[in-house]
Amino acid sequence: MTAHDATQNVRIVLAARPRGEPTADDFRVEHVPLPVPGEGQVLLRNRYLSLDPYMRGRMNAGRSYAKPVEIGEVMDGGTVSEVIDSRHPDFRTGDMVLAHGGWQTHAVADGRLLKRRLDARAVPLTTALGVYGMPGFTAYVGLHEIGKPQPGETVVVAAASGPVGATVGQIAKLQGARAVGIAGGEAKRAHLRDALGFDVALDHRAPDFADQLRAACPDGIDVYFENVGGAVFDAVVPLLNDFARIPVCGLVAHYNDTTLPPGPDRMPWLMSQILTRHLTVRGFIQHDFIALYPQFLREMGGWLADGKIRYREDVVEGLENAPRALIGLLRGENFGKVVVKL
Amino acid sequence: MTAHDATQNVRIVLAARPRGEPTADDFRVEHVPLPVPGEGQVLLRNRYLSLDPYMRGRMNAGRSYAKPVEIGEVMDGGTVSEVIDSRHPDFRTGDMVLAHGGWQTHAVADGRLLKRRLDARAVPLTTALGVYGMPGFTAYVGLHEIGKPQPGETVVVAAASGPVGATVGQIAKLQGARAVGIAGGEAKRAHLRDALGFDVALDHRAPDFADQLRAACPDGIDVYFENVGGAVFDAVVPLLNDFARIPVCGLVAHYNDTTLPPGPDRMPWLMSQILTRHLTVRGFIQHDFIALYPQFLREMGGWLADGKIRYREDVVEGLENAPRALIGLLRGENFGKVVVKL
Structure with missing residues (x-):
């Protein structure tokens, strides 16, 4: 936001529920007076806003992880925020915190709900929205609690240049597994292989992608970290051990779906694969395993300090560009973790 | 087998691989000389043969739990068998054992592979093929390791008058959960409710079955013990908590399938339900948890002795009736555990 008026909150609300892919018209910018913190609250100036695939689900009316954003409500989102006024004894002006500030320049938050104070001297502040925050924790607990990769096993992950996928592959490597990453385009492939240390990196757009995946997994697949669905899942299932x-x-490939794909109906086939291959398929969000958060901060903090886990961020300038950036993210146009600098 | 010639082994082999539902022509009766036990082996006279849904899978060439029965090979199956000749120091003529004797009157087995000697004074011998054997153990470990019903939760199981389903419902009740059983027909419904203590028993053939299931599960479904698939699964998924x-x-409803059902393709829908409802879907066979077998024998032995778990058996007379009985079992024509008396 250029020439920001410090007496106003600029915010982006959900203007309409998208059918299929969101468009700019589904969002609306509003200028409203600054909110005033009550007793026990703080006033936040949001500095960085996280954009994440789950936000597409919140734009729908239907049941998803959490209740939807209502029409006219501010779009939901994690933020790195600065305390600019405090009526809570634990926070002072100038403190940097991880908050759920939403798509806006300012927000009021209950001090007791702000669980994490940030220290820019330890790791860059933006990592609290990516590798050292919710996406990194998603990768961590998904492997720790469900995937459980063993040394020598093969772990496959798609959207592998994104903050979840990149972290999945690197943790799998640290645990002695083979990591096969899938991403769109040659630049991402090179990044996975050369910067992040994946054993193999594949482009899901290749016409012979399924054959390439088979060749990349000569011993089959032991862990498939599912974050996309679609054609990648189709290619993975026959290779599962x-x-x-x-x-x-x-399931980002399906978030914009408005109808089921045409038949045949493969649901019974999937169930028969689950049965005959003794598969475990488990849906989760990171919050299901929130008890592991301190352990994650400790372990990931060490990996980041030692350079054992790397990450990449796409920084978008200005709140007004957030809608376009989210639309791009849902198309896979981002390279790393998408953060909006406010 | 009437007028059995004690010098001959009568056996049923797989004559042809069925397409869809098996027919009598897929089986062939053969008379061959008695096998002769080698050093460390015993000669068995099979007394009871277990019939189980998994046998349909073994008749296919494709990958399933285990390698298929080859054309011309004896059909696979668990048996209660009597040792009639022993060349193993641990077994004597007259010992009753649980064996994998197959669809035949006689078999040779390695003594070291015969893990369980049976005592008819404790529980009836046939229970080793049902509630106190593989099907009961399947129910036990599926709940113990995956379903984990908590007091007050709702557990739903289909084929509920069969040996797995009946045991699932009764163990769920013992653990303080509500048990909703699904079976075909009024007689089975009454049995579930009146003899086995299910809270609700439903007939899956009712035209308004899905509505009945919804009414029977006012707090949703916490554990669905899947052993049939098909229309029951379709009705269950929307009710999952x-x-x-x-x-x-x-997935007995699908064992005879030769093609996938028509569309739309609900596989992505199922995955999105798994994701947004945090579901755990896990395929297993009882052998995956074989370490729990001693614990099962101890605990189930106590429940049977105390009358806390009940069971029902359908005894079919004569090996020559086994093919017809298996075909009926796959149609849901049996009431309880199907055992062939040889």
């Missing part, structure tokens, strides 16, 4: 585990944390 | 668990041990 007995006792394979599938943590399911996202 | 967040964090529901689905142990998958069978």
